[in-house]
Amino acid sequence: MTAIIFILFAVIAVFCGINLVVQTHPIASALSLIGVMGSLAVLYLQLGGEFIAAAQVIVYAGAIMVLFIFVIMLLNAGAEPASFQISRFVKYFGVLLLAAFLGLISFIIQALLPKTEGVLFGTFQGTTLDVGRKLFTSYLLPFEVTSVLILIALVGAIVLARKEI
Amino acid sequence: MPTSALLNAPVPLSWYLILSAILFALGVAGFIFRRNIITVFMSIELMLNAVNLSFVTFSYQFKTVDGHIYSFFVMVVAAAEAAVGLAIILTVFKNRSTLMIDEVNSMKY
Amino acid sequence: MAFVLLTTLAYLQWIERKVIAHVQLRVGPYRVGPHGLMQPLADVIKLITKEGLIPSHVNKLFYLMAPFVAVALALTSISVIPFGPEIKIGPVDTWMQLTDLRIGVLFVLAVSSIGVYGVALGGWASNNKYSLLGGLRSSAQMISYELPLALAVAAPLLLANTLSFREMVNYQSGYWLGFIPRWNLFPEILGFIVFLIASFAETNRVPFDLPEAENELVAGFHTEYSSMNFAAFFMAEYANMVTVTAVATLLFLGGWQPPFPEPYSDFVPILLFAVSGLIALYHGLNPARRMDKFTLPATALLFLGIAAIFGLSLFVPLAKPILMALFWFCGKILVLLFIFIWVRATLPRFRYDQLMRFAWTGLFPLSMFNLLATSLIVALTTK
Numbered sequence: 261m262t263a264i265i266f267i268l269f270a271v272i273a274v275f276c277g278i279n280l281v282v283q284t285h286p287i288a289s290a291l292s293l294i295g296v297m298g299s300l301a302v303l304y305l306q307l308g309g310e311f312i313a314a315a316q317v318i319v320y321a322g323a324i325m326v327l328f329i330f331v332i333m334l335l336n337a338g339a340e341p342a343s344f345q346i347s348r349f350v351k352y353f354g355v356l357l358l359a360a361f362l363g364l365i366s367f368i369i370q371a372l373l374p375k376t377e378g379v380l381f382g383t384f385q386g387t388t389l390d391v392g393r394k395l396f397t398s399y400l401l402p403f404e405v406t407s408v409l410i411l412i413a414l415v416g417a418i419v420l421a422r423k424e425i
Numbered sequence: 426m427p428t429s430a431l432l433n434a435p436v437p438l439s440w441y442l443i444l445s446a447i448l449f450a451l452g453v454a455g456f457i458f459r460r461n462i463i464t465v466f467m468s469i470e471l472m473l474n475a476v477n478l479s480f481v482t483f484s485y486q487f488k489t490v491d492g493h494i495y496s497f498f499v500m501v502v503a504a505a506e507a508a509v510g511l512a513i514i515l516t517v518f519k520n521r522s523t524l525m526i527d528e529v530n531s532m533k534y
Numbered sequence: 535m536a537f538v539l540l541t542t543l544a545y546l547q548w549i550e551r552k553v554i555a556h557v558q559l560r561v562g563p564y565r566v567g568p569h570g571l572m573q574p575l576a577d578v579i580k581l582i583t584k585e586g587l588i589p590s591h592v593n594k595l596f597y598l599m600a601p602f603v604a605v606a607l608a609l610t611s612i613s614v615i616p617f618g619p620e621i622k623i624g625p626v627d628t629w630m631q632l633t634d635l636r637i638g639v640l641f642v643l644a645v646s647s648i649g650v651y652g653v654a655l656g657g658w659a660s661n662n663k664y665s666l667l668g669g670l671r672s673s674a675q676m677i678s679y680e681l682p683l684a685l686a687v688a689a690p691l692l693l694a695n696t697l698s699f700r701e702m703v704n705y706q707s708g709y710w711l712g713f714i715p716r717w718n719l720f721p722e723i724l725g726f727i728v729f730l731i732a733s734f735a736e737t738n739r740v741p742f743d744l745p746e747a748e749n750e751l752v753a754g755f756h757t758e759y760s761s762m763n764f765a766a767f768f769m770a771e772y773a774n775m776v777t778v779t780a781v782a783t784l785l786f787l788g789g790w791q792p793p794f795p796e797p798y799s800d801f802v803p804i805l806l807f808a809v810s811g812l813i814a815l816y817h818g819l820n821p822a823r824r825m826d827k828f829t830l831p832a833t834a835l836l837f838l839g840i841a842a843i844f845g846l847s848l849f850v851p852l853a854k855p856i857l858m859a860l861f862w863f864c865g866k867i868l869v870l871l872f873i874f875i876w877v878r879a880t881l882p883r884f885r886y887d888q889l890m891r892f893a894w895t896g897l898f899p900l901s902m903f904n905l906l907a908t909s910l911i912v913a914l915t916t917k
Binding site for chain 1 (some may be wrong): 433435436437438439444451452454458459460461463464466468470471477478482488494497501504507508509511512514518525
């Protein structure tokens, strides 16, 4: 069951990623990115990161991507014109080469990793309790620093976008 | 029954890392080949997502939540960067009236 | 379950039209079926048989996807809402809930965050500048009010120390001094008010319904939609209303638990339905309108029948927790929905800049103050 869900959502993620790079209109790319984030959230759930999965959907897919979509709609960004012509032979041969290269890389990664256990849903549960406890004890300094970082970003964005658009 | 053993088999950890590598490579490809600045930004976000997946995978391997916390910080940084970056894009668009990065090629307008 | 839900949404619209009509001293839907009860059915038939027009220059994929996304997400968030306690049906021990997630509250927040896309895409895909502006404004409003909503939700989470809805309701069981229920409403009254106001804005209801009202003034994000797509957006809005009131009940009003201790509160549904049945019977004897000679006694009979069912269930140990829990939970949701409809009939709407200023300079500091005060008290009182 874990394998089926992994393969399904990995295929969706890769397909949306390819779609992001290939599509000409920015809105289509933005929606593909939301698809990637959604399938990654499911994969995080499988790896036991329930808090991270929820944070991914709330923060990334629900706030950052809405910001992207706002800017695209505001600027009325249109489809990008094609830049240069690629010959068909190069396209097909390139895809083949890419697939071969990816196969080589996957083989190397798999051979290098020690034979650890596999991933089974339910083996590890990164509960919100653990995350919260670690966040406020061991990682307190980075936590406070990121709050200052967000303040800087807030002030910067307001100052930059202040004049009438 | 062999099919139920096959269905309940654990997924090797390397598959998650390969998926992360593929997504990262797609992000780099989008960053290099696309000309619309917003699409370039979205490729950067794709790269950050791929890295998040790596973090969570390794956190599973060591059975701690530290990877989740790093991933959380990456998300926060991505949010801050997206906010400021989009504000910069809006300003550049207001001054140069274009979103294609190869048309913004001189300091003097 | 899905069928019951969809019928409830349709009749919610009937309730809304009747309540607004009576506030405005008129009758509301009256002719279609007794007291307009068949009106939602007539509306559904009309909307289904209307010509589904797709304008020529829209982006077809996103145009058709937007209402689908809106409805699907609105109905998904109802799946983690518990309707009652643990019950035994035959050999099975089950909860009255579709699934209890350990991160139930985060799940509802996440689904409502993605619900913004239904509106934004609908506005953009219609290829119409008024739609685009309406969609942009509506999504900006929704994400601005998500922040006070989330902060207002965080305060009861601090008190109960859990994210799942079931444990949240269990935390609110028991009574102070024997008769005041231990609801989160009493320590968190400010949080409850902030949550309610933010949820008006999240569901695009008056006084924050500028994106919808633009439909009457200029245009809105659903201006280019017709028949079932249009109905889908409205069904999504009512489903969002039900979700948000259910979450308010679970987090602040104690879920399915009665407001006063058990043996006395069992008689409340019986008394309520019996008294309303008797009043209907009394008015049915001297009806003001000719049709009421039949409908009022029929209603009286129905209510007395329901009172009898509640009374009988007191003696059947199987049905009692189900019926009582359902009564209190649905009763609280109906009270909150009545407040939603009452506010709609009463208040004028905000202008867009007043709306955004209220969110960022009014509600957000208030909810942050609430969270800070709660966390201070929790930190000082736990060891």
